[in-house]
Amino acid sequence: xxxxxxxxxxxxxxxxxxxxxxxxxxxxxxxxxxxxxxxxxxxxxxxxxxxxxxxxxxxxxxxxxxxxxxxxxxxxxxxxxxxxxxxxxxxxxxxxxxxxxxxxxxxxxxxxxxxxxxxxxxxxxxxxxxxxxxxxxxxxxxxxxxxxxxxxxxxxxxxxxxxxxxxxxxxxxxxxxxxxxxxxxxxxxxxxxxxxxxxxxxxxxxxxxxxxxxxxxxxxxxxxxxxxxxxxxxxxxxxxxxxxxxxxxxxxxxxxxxxxxxxxxxxxxxxxxxxxxxxxxxxxxxxxxxxxxxxxxxxxxxxxxxxxxxxxxxxxxxxxxxxxxxxxxxxxxxxxxxxxxxxxxxxxxxxxxxxxxxxxxxxxxxxxxxxxxxxxxx
Numbered sequence: 130x131x132x133x134x135x136x137x138x139x140x141x142x143x144x145x146x147x148x149x150x151x152x153x154x155x156x157x158x159x160x161x162x163x164x165x166x167x168x169x170x171x172x173x174x175x176x177x178x179x180x181x182x183x184x185x186x187x188x189x190x191x192x193x194x195x196x197x198x199x200x201x202x203x204x205x206x207x208x209x210x211x212x213x214x215x216x217x218x219x220x221x222x223x224x225x226x227x228x229x230x231x232x233x234x235x236x237x238x239x240x241x242x243x244x245x246x247x248x249x250x251x252x253x254x255x256x257x258x259x260x261x262x263x264x265x266x267x268x269x270x271x272x273x274x275x276x277x278x279x280x281x282x283x284x285x286x287x288x289x290x291x292x293x294x295x296x297x298x299x300x301x302x303x304x305x306x307x308x309x310x311x312x313x314x315x316x317x318x319x320x321x322x323x324x325x326x327x328x329x330x331x332x333x334x335x336x337x338x339x340x341x342x343x344x345x346x347x348x349x350x351x352x353x354x355x356x357x358x359x360x361x362x363x364x365x366x367x368x369x370x371x372x373x374x375x376x377x378x379x380x381x382x383x384x385x386x387x388x389x390x391x392x393x394x395x396x397x398x399x400x401x402x403x404x405x406x407x408x409x410x411x412x413x414x415x416x417x418x419x420x421x422x423x424x425x426x427x428x429x430x431x432x433x434x435x436x437x438x439x440x441x442x443x444x445x446x447x448x449x450x451x452x453x454x455x456x457x458x459x460x461x462x463x464x465x466x467x468x469x470x471x472x473x474x475x476x477x478x479x480x481x482x483x484x485x486x487x488x489x490x491x492x493x494x495x496x497x498x499x500x501x502x503x504x505x506x507x
Contacts, residue, residue, distance in 0.1 A: 134200075137193070137197075138193075138196065138197060138200060141182075141193065141197050141200060141201060142200045142201075142204060144177060145177075145179065145200065145201040145204035145205060146204045146207075148173070148174075148177060148204075148205075149204050149205055149207055149208040150208070152170070152173065153170065153205060153208030153209050153212050154207075154208040154209075156170075156209075157208055157209040157212075157476070157479075158476070158479075160209055160211050160212065160333070160334040161209075161211070161333050161334060161479060163334070164333040164334055164336070165334060165336070166215060166248075166287070166289075166290045166334065166335070166336050167209070167211060167212050167215050167334055168290065170212050170215065171212075171215045171216070171219065171245050171248060172245040172246070173245070174205075174212075174215075174216055174245055175242075175243065175244045175245015175246065176244075176245060178191055179198075179201050179216055179245075180216065180219055180220055180242055180243055180244070180245050181242075181243035181244075182194065182197045182198045182201070182220070183195065183198060183220055183224055183227065184223075184227050184239050184242070184243055185227065185239075188227075188235055188236065188239035188240050188243065189239065189240040189243035189244065190239065190243050194431070194434075194435040195369065195372055195431040195432075195434045195435050196428060196431040196432055196435055198216075198220060198372075198373070198376075198431075199372055199373070199375075199376035199427055199428065199431045200376070200428075201216065202216060202217060202373060202376040202377050202380065203376045203377070203379050203380040203383070203424075203427075204380060205377075205380065206376070206377045206378075206379070206380025206381045206383075206384070207380045207381075207383055207384040207387075208384075209334065210331070210332050210335070210377060210381055210479075210480075210483035210484070211332060211333060211334025211335045211483075212334070213376075213377045213380060214286070214332060214334075214335035214377065215248070215287075215334075215335060217370075217373040217374070217377060218248060218249065218250065218251075218286050218287045218335070219242060219245075219247070219248035219249055219287070220242070220373075221251075221366065221369060221370050221373050222248075222249035222250055222251045222287070222291075222295055222366075223238060223239065223242045223247070223249045223295075224366065224369060225295055225312060225353060225354070225362055225365070225366055226238050226239060226249075226295075226314075226353065227239060228354075228362075228365070229312070229353055229354030229355075229362060230353055230354070234314065234353065238292065238293065238314075241292070247292040247293075248287055248290060248291055248292065249287065249291050249292060249293055249294070249295060250285050250286060250287035250288045250291035250293075250294045250295065250317075250338075251285070251286070251294070251295050251297075251366065252267075252282040252285045252288070252294045252295065252296040252297060252315070252340055253265070253282070253297045253363055254282065254283045254284045254285070255267060255280070255281060255282055255283055256281060256283055259283075260492070260493060260495075260496050262297070262360070262363055263306035263307045263310075263360060264306065265297055265298070265299055265310055266280055266299065267279070267280025267281065267282065267296070267297070267298045267299060267342060268280060268298060268299050268300075268302065269296075269298035269299065269300050269311065269313055270300075271300070271349065274348065274349055275346050275347060275348055275349060276298075276300075276313060276345075276346070276347050276348075276349060276351070276352075277344060277345070277346055278296070278298055278313070278315070278321075278342045278344075278345040278346075278347070279342055279343060279344060279345070280298065280342050281339065281340065281341050281342065282294075282296070282339065282340040282342070283327075283339055284327065284337050284338075284490075285324075285337070285338045285339070285340045286335060286336065286337045286338070287335075287336065287338075288317055288324050288336075288338040288340050289317070289324050289326070289336055289338055290336065291317055292316075293314045293315060293316060293317075294314075294315040294316075294317055294340065295312055295313075295314060295315075295353065295366075296312070296313045296314070296315045297310055297311070297312060297313075297359050297360075297363055298310065298311060298313055298359075299311075300356060300357055300359075301357050304357065307360050308357060308360070309357050310357065310359035310360045310363070311352060311353075311354075311355075311356050311357055311358065311359040312352070312353035312354055312358075312359045312362050312363075313347070313351050313352055313353060314351040314352075314353050315345070315347060315351065316347070317340075319345055319346075319347060320345070320346070321342060321343045321344050321345035321346070322340065322341070322342060322345055323340070323341040323342075323343065324338050324339070324340050324341075325338060325339045325340075325341070326338060327339060329486070330482050330485065330486075331479070331481075331482025331483040331484075331485060331486060332482075332483045332486050367491060367492060368434075368440070368441060368444050369434060369444075370491045371430070371444040371445060371447060371448035371491055371492065371497075372427060372430050372431050372434065372444055372447060372448070373491075374448055374451075374452065374487050374490060374491045375423070375426070375427045375430070375444075375447040375448045375450075375451035375452065375487075376427050376431075376451075377487065378423075378451045378452040378454070378455035378484055378487045379420070379423050379424055379427055379451045379454075379455065381455050381459065381480050381483060381484045382416075382419075382420050382423065382451070382454055382455035382458040382459065382484070383420055384480065385455075385458050385459045385462040385477065385480045385481075385484075386413070386416045386417065386420055386458055386462065388462060388466075388475075388476070388477060389412075389413060389416065389458075389461070389462035389465045389466070390404070390413055392465060392466055393409050393410075393413060393465055403465070409465055412461050412464070412465060413465075415461075416458045416461065416462075419454040419457070419458065420454060420458065422450070422454075423447070423450050423451040423454045423455075426443070426446050426447040426450050426451065427447045427451055429443060429447070430443040430444045430446065430447040441500065441504055442500070442501055442504035442505075445492075445497040445500040445501050445504070446501065448491065448492065448497055449494055449497035449498065449501070451487075452484070452487040452488050452494065453488065453494060455484040455487065456481075456484055456485060456487075456488055459477065459480045459481040459484050460481060462477050462480070462481075463477045463478070463481060
C-alpha cells in the first residue's frame with residue numbers, strides 16, 4: 130500500500146492550505162459574527178478549482194476525485210467550518226446532477242458550479258423524516274405535465290442562496306416506503322416556496338433553512354434521474370457526503386490540536402510548561418494518534434469511492450470515527466486551555482460548537498453504528 134500522496138494531490142493540498150491561512154483564517158471570526166453564507170469565498174474557491182474536482186472535464190470540471198475534495202475540505206476547516214461547509218454543500222449537492230441528470234441539466238448547472246457561480250441545496254430531511262428518510266411525506270403529484278409539490282423540509286442548508294434545491298418528494302403515495310420517492314430540481318424562487326432561517330448553536334455562516342412548499346408548480350422536465358428512484362439517489366448522495374463531513378471534522382480536530390499543543394508548550398505553571406505534565410502530555414498524545422487514525426480512515430474511504438469499490442462500511446467508519454474524534458479533541462483542547470478556553474477570546478469554543486454538529490448531520494453516530502452493524506451481517 131502506498132501512503133504517499135501523488136504530486137497532484139500534494140499541490141492541491143498546498144494550494145488549499147495557503148488559501149486557508151492567507152484568506153480564510155483572517156476572516157473566520159467575521160464570518161461567524163455575520164452568520165452569512167461566504168459567497169465571496171465560494172467564488173474564490175471556484176477560481177482555484179476547488180468546486181470542480183468531482184465533475185467531468187467536458188463540463189468544466191477537473192475530475193480529480195473524492196480524495197482531492199476531502200483534502201481540500203480538511204484544509205479549509207482549519208480556517209472556518211462554514212467555508213468548508215460551503216464547498217461541501219455546493220459540490221456534494223450538485224453531484225447527483227452529474228450522476229443522474231440529463232445532458233441538458235448537466236450543461237445548465239455543472240459549468241457554473243465549477244466556476245463557483247452556483248451552489249446547491251439538498252431537500253431531504255423533514256420534521257418526521259430525519260434518520261428515517263423513507264418516511265418522507267412531501268408530495269409531488271403529476272398534473273398535466275407538471276409536478277404539484279406540497280410539504281415541508283427541515284435543515285435544508287443553503288436553500289436561501291442555492292440555484293436549485295435537489296428536492297426529495299414522494300411521487301407514488303401507494304408505493305412501499307423505500308419506493309415512490311423522486312429527486313426534483315426546484316428553483317427556490319418558485320411561487321409557493323417559503324424559506325425561513327434556522328438559528329443554530331454553531332457552524333454559523335453555513336445557513337440552514339426550513340422550506341415550506343405550498344402548491345408549488347414546476348415542469349416535469351425538472352425530474353432528476355428516473356421517476357421513483359430517489360431513495361437510492363439519497364443513499365448514494367449520503368454515502369459520498371459522509372466523507373465530506375468526516376474531512377471537515379478532521380480539519381477542525383487538527384486546528385484545535387495545533388492550538389492546544391502550542392499553548393501547552395508556552396503556558397508555564399509551577400515553574401514549567403504545562404505540557405511537561407503527564408495529565409496534559411497524554412491528552413496531546415491521544416489527540417495526535419486519533420487524528421492520524423481518523424485521517425487514514427477518511428482517505429481510504431475516499432480512495433475506495435474514487436476507484437468504484439464498495440465502501441458503505443468504510444464511509445461510515447470514517448464519518449463515525451472522525452466526528453467523534455473531533456468532538457473529543459476540541460473538548461480536550463478547551464480543557465488544556467483551562468478557563469481562557471471557555472472564553473470568547475479564543476476560537477476553541479467556536480471549534481467545539483462547530484464540530485458538535487457533525488455527530489448529527491449526514492447521519493448521526495447512532496445511525497452510522499446501525500449501518501456498520503448491517504454491513505457486518507448483524
